[in-house]
Amino acid sequence: xxxxAESKDSPNKEEDDGPPIRVVLFKSDTCAFCPRAExxxxxxxxxxxxxxxxxEIINVSKNPEAAEKYGxxxxxxxxxxxxxxxxxPEPDMIMKMFLGAKVSAKRRASQ
Amino acid sequence: MSDFEIERVKSGIxxxxxxxxxxxxxxxxxxxxxxxxxxxxxxxNQFLYKGATEYDEPGVLVTLEEPPHLIRRxxxxxxxxxxxxEKEGKLSVVDLxxxxxxxxxxxxxxxxxxxxxxxxxxxxxxxxxxAKRVVIDTLAILAYKFRSRDILREEFFKLTASIxxxxxxxxxxxxxxxxxxxxxxxxxxxxxxxxxxxxxxxxISQQSRSRxxxxxxxxxxxxxxxxxxxxxTDEGIRVWPAEISPGA
Numbered sequence: 001x002x003x004x005a006e007s008k009d010s011p012n013k014e015e016d017d018g019p020p021i022r023v024v025l026f027k028s029d030t031c032a033f034c035p036r037a038e039x040x041x042x043x044x045x046x047x048x049x050x051x052x053x054x055x056e057i058i059n060v061s062k063n064p065e066a067a068e069k070y071g072x073x074x075x076x077x078x079x080x081x082x083x084x085x086x087x088x089p090e091p092d093m094i095m096k097m098f099l100g101a102k103v104s105a106k107r108r109a110s111q
Numbered sequence: 112m113s114d115f116e117i118e119r120v121k122s123g124i125x126x127x128x129x130x131x132x133x134x135x136x137x138x139x140x141x142x143x144x145x146x147x148x149x150x151x152x153x154x155x156n157q158f159l160y161k162g163a164t165e166y167d168e169p170g171v172l173v174t175l176e177e178p179p180h181l182i183r184r185x186x187x188x189x190x191x192x193x194x195x196x197e198k199e200g201k202l203s204v205v206d207l208x209x210x211x212x213x214x215x216x217x218x219x220x221x222x223x224x225x226x227x228x229x230x231x232x233x234x235x236x237x238x239x240x241x242a243k244r245v246v247i248d249t250l251a252i253l254a255y256k257f258r259s260r261d262i263l264r265e266e267f268f269k270l271t272a273s274i275x276x277x278x279x280x281x282x283x284x285x286x287x288x289x290x291x292x293x294x295x296x297x298x299x300x301x302x303x304x305x306x307x308x309x310x311x312x313x314x315i316s317q318q319s320r321s322r323x324x325x326x327x328x329x330x331x332x333x334x335x336x337x338x339x340x341x342x343x344t345d346e347g348i349r350v351w352p353a354e355i356s357p358g359a
Contacts, residue, residue: 028227036223060228064235071207071214073229074257079215086257087221097218 018109020054021101024079026072029061037076037088044091048098081105117331120168120244120280123161124154126350130326130335135306138278139330140271142300144285145310150322150343151284153189154310155246156182157347158282160191163201168243171203171236171279175252178210189347203236209252222259226266230273237277245274249284250300264299271303305330310341324350 025041027034038057045053060067060075067073077086078094081101085093119134128134135141143151159170172193174182182204183193196202207229237245253263274281285300287293293301301307306329315321324341326334340354 026228028231031225031227033223033225060231064228064231067228068205068207068232068235069213071209071211073207073232074224074226075228076224077215077228082215083218084215085219085221086217087219087223087259089219089221093219 018102018105020052021081021098021105022054022056023098024056024058024070026058026060026067026070026075026077026079028059028075031075033088034076037078040089040091041078041094044094045098052102053098120162121166123158123165124348124350126339126352127324129352130339130350131306131329132332132334135280135282136329136331137280138275139305140275140281140283140303141306141308142283142285142304143308143310144287144300146287146289146312149310149312150341150348151286151310152177152182152248153186153343154308154348155248155282155284156186156193157189157191159202159244159246160186160193160196160347162244163196169201169203169240170244170246171205171233171240171242173205173207173233173236173245173247175207175247176209176249178208179204179206189345191347200240203240203242205232205236207232217256220258222262224259224262226263226270230270233270233274234277237274237279242277242279244282245279246282247284249286251284251286251288267299267303301328304328306332311338 023041023045025038027038045055058066070079072079072084074086076088077084078089080094080097081104083097083100085097118137119132120137121134122128143154145151156172159172162168162170172182186193193202197204233245236242250267254260257263271281283300283304307327309325309327311323311325312320313323322341322343323338325338335352337355340351342349
């Protein structure tokens with residue numbers, strides 16, 4: 001996964017949970033903190049179960065245009081549902097962001 | 112003294128090169144510091160515009176603060192059509208301004224990050240148009256985006272070195288906060304640069320202000336140690352080398 005410019009996991013979607021939450025990790029080939037951030041992110045997301053998230057990894061060294069589009073230039077940065085965290089995050093932070101995105105998505109769906 | 116001459120790039124600011132032995136040393140880092148409203152961004156954009164139109168040196172503008180459409184509009188006032196240069200591939204704009212709608216809202220920051228993304232984004236533009244000039248306007252905004260200033264300081268050294276390694280001359284703008292004695296919010300801006308220009312817009316009477324420019328340092332060059340008059344004219348910034356600022 002680390003060598004791919006971009007990778008996507010699209011597990012089976014569970015209708016009751018709504019569409020999967022998009023999680024994006026921005027990393028680079030030279031960023032010393034990125035491998036650990038990726039480990040923390042993947043381990044934390046595993047706790048949510050398949051179908052609830054869609055993980056996209058953007059390697060900025062190979063795809064700088066994608067990072068520029070989002071205005072993300074400090075790495076690692078994790079983006080979940082319109083908010084982001086920079087640096088190696090605590091799992092709690094990822095959980096909060098994920099649950100926040102879930103609540104927002106449900107709210108939007110009910111409107 | 113030997114006859115060795117440092118290769119220089121013309122600043123594109125009429126009158127300024129007379130103060131600095133004909134131009135900025137090629138491939139150096141030049142800091143343009145000043146308080147708000149002193150003309151830093153105009154000078155920086157003029158450096159790029161003139162470089163592309165008069166000296167065949169393509170340039171990259173990295174804007175971290177002002178949205179590109181406002182920069183283009185403001186420079187048109189001086190007859191400098193940045194959009195036309197972009198179409199011709201002589202100017203490339205890196206838009207990292209906060210005005211982008213898709214930019215996520217940062218809710219957390221841990222002191223374990225670097226600016227390798229910024230480096231990759233800028234070098235991508237530099238390589239695409241074979242840029243000889245790069246402007247980053249302005250470093251100061253990062254002080255408000257990130258709390259970890261120690262990391263930023265270290266990363267600035269890496270970032271600026273990787274840009275100048277391409278052979279490009281790098282001009283950084285830095286806003287001096289009000290009631291601040293240094294040359295920027297990080298207090299390292301002047302160390303990063305081999306040349307420092309300071310712009311002033313001082314009140315000289317109850318009714319008027321006077322613009323001026325000072326070459327605080329420029330390694331490898333004999334430069335004026337005076338503070339010289341500077342004006343923002345219809346054609347952009349102009350310096351009067353023989354005129355000493357009344358506020359000096």
